[in-house]
Amino acid sequence: MIDIGKLYCGGSSTGDGLRYGTEASVDAHGNLPHKRVAMADQRKPIVVWNVTRTCNLNCVHCYTDSHNKKYGELSTDEGLTLIDDLAKFGIPSLLFSGGEPLMRRDVFRLITRAADKNIRPVLSTNGTLIDKDKARAIKDAGIVYVGISLDGMEDVNDTFRGMNGAFKKAMKGFENCIAAGQRVGLRLTLTKRNFADLHNIFDFIEKEGINRACFYHLVYSGRGGSLFADDLSYSESRQAMDTIIERTDDFFRRGLDINILTVDNHVDGVYLYLKLLQKDGQKAASIAQLLTWNGGGAYSTGVGIANIDFEGNVHPDQFWQDYSFGNILTRSFADIWMDESDPLMKGLKHKADYIKGRCRLCKFKPMCNGSMRVRAYRVFGDPWAPDPQCYLTDEEIGLTHDTIIALKEAGQYYTMPEELAK
Numbered sequence: 001m002i003d004i005g006k007l008y009c010g011g012s013s014t015g016d017g018l019r020y021g022t023e024a025s026v027d028a029h030g031n032l033p034h035k036r037v038a039m040a041d042q043r044k045p046i047v048v049w050n051v052t053r054t055c056n057l058n059c060v061h062c063y064t065d066s067h068n069k070k071y072g073e074l075s076t077d078e079g080l081t082l083i084d085d086l087a088k089f090g091i092p093s094l095l096f097s098g099g100e101p102l103m104r105r106d107v108f109r110l111i112t113r114a115a116d117k118n119i120r121p122v123l124s125t126n127g128t129l130i131d132k133d134k135a136r137a138i139k140d141a142g143i144v145y146v147g148i149s150l151d152g153m154e155d156v157n158d159t160f161r162g163m164n165g166a167f168k169k170a171m172k173g174f175e176n177c178i179a180a181g182q183r184v185g186l187r188l189t190l191t192k193r194n195f196a197d198l199h200n201i202f203d204f205i206e207k208e209g210i211n212r213a214c215f216y217h218l219v220y221s222g223r224g225g226s227l228f229a230d231d232l233s234y235s236e237s238r239q240a241m242d243t244i245i246e247r248t249d250d251f252f253r254r255g256l257d258i259n260i261l262t263v264d265n266h267v268d269g270v271y272l273y274l275k276l277l278q279k280d281g282q283k284a285a286s287i288a289q290l291l292t293w294n295g296g297g298a299y300s301t302g303v304g305i306a307n308i309d310f311e312g313n314v315h316p317d318q319f320w321q322d323y324s325f326g327n328i329l330t331r332s333f334a335d336i337w338m339d340e341s342d343p344l345m346k347g348l349k350h351k352a353d354y355i356k357g358r359c360r361l362c363k364f365k366p367m368c369n370g371s372m373r374v375r376a377y378r379v380f381g382d383p384w385a386p387d388p389q390c391y392l393t394d395e396e397i398g399l400t401h402d403t404i405i406a407l408k409e410a411g412q413y414y415t416m417p418e419e420l421a422k
Helices: 004-009 016-020 078-091 108-115 131-141 154-160 166-179 196-209 224-226 236-253 268-277 281-294 333-337 343-349 358-363 373-380 400-407
Strands: 046-050 094-097 118-123 145-150 185-191 212-217 259-263 305-308 311-316
Touching: 004 236, 004 259, 078 108, 078 333, 094 108, 108 118, 108 131, 118 259, 131 166, 131 343, 145 166, 154 166, 166 185, 212 236, 236 259, 236 268, 236 358, 268 281, 305 333, 311 333, 311 343, 358 400
Parallel strands: 046 094, 046 305, 094 118, 118 145, 145 185, 185 212, 212 259
Antiparallel strands: 305 311
């Protein structure tokens, strides 16, 4: 997660203690900051819990391949026991996700338990089910932040979400949260379908008084695994970042309290650094220090982020649900998460020693640490291959002609997909 306002504009947010090891005060919305840690590798993970797989929508990029039908899931008692176990381990935050988490009848009891155990509960939802009563219930249960997912403006969103009227329902859910005093923001996944509409999206964010928006890069998983051709090309990724930086900087200069972040591509931080280097070397140096402390993202797989699915299986992250480290019904989460006898877990916790190819030789490796390992696995069948969505050139990351030849001779110069390289 790259906080554009923090890194490029000099602002602050509640997650600074986790992302950059810096102090963060109570924000303008009255939310306490995440607990500060001394070293990035000492972080306990934020846990994404898919409390249910059932969903009322049929999004084309759904990483859990959810449908509006019943699936097996942890019982209420099992869920409460899990939350107690996570609290004992000391996780900072629990993100209730799905499917659509609001389709689970006991979700507010589970959320309340997390809040009572001093775990920051966060809700990830499509927003279409949030009427006035639900908004008040969300607030009363102790949710500190609601992220409502959109995929662009109305026509694009409804097509992507598989339901006419989904956009209007989601925005009504947003309005109901605001009316209840609930902190809420938007989550958007960047694809070719909404890339050209970014300026309109930012206009919409300002017009509607939205004070937080997260732009996610596409990760190939679930139904999203078949959307490879919908991902942004390298050129489009750079253009998208330029727009996001430009509009965030404009918000900041005009004194607008709008927090903009990008998620699921740690190279965004390096791109931000290179942009700053052209205009303010001293500020760029401080950004590099923060990114290096972070070591590739506060939400890096295997360190800062974990996933538990609806059946209790523990995964590297929410996009890697085809690989399980174990189940919380038979082992504690702490035992599973800290067990480096699993080769993937060991590698994820020591990524710098495992990543290959251009990622291994990249001069910005300490800032990015290879970005998304699951994306590398999906494309190359190797979790330690380069992230295929690194949009920086060989020249920008410091690869010379000789190093490229050496990589090719070692069989580690991976051919990136043509759809992205255009």
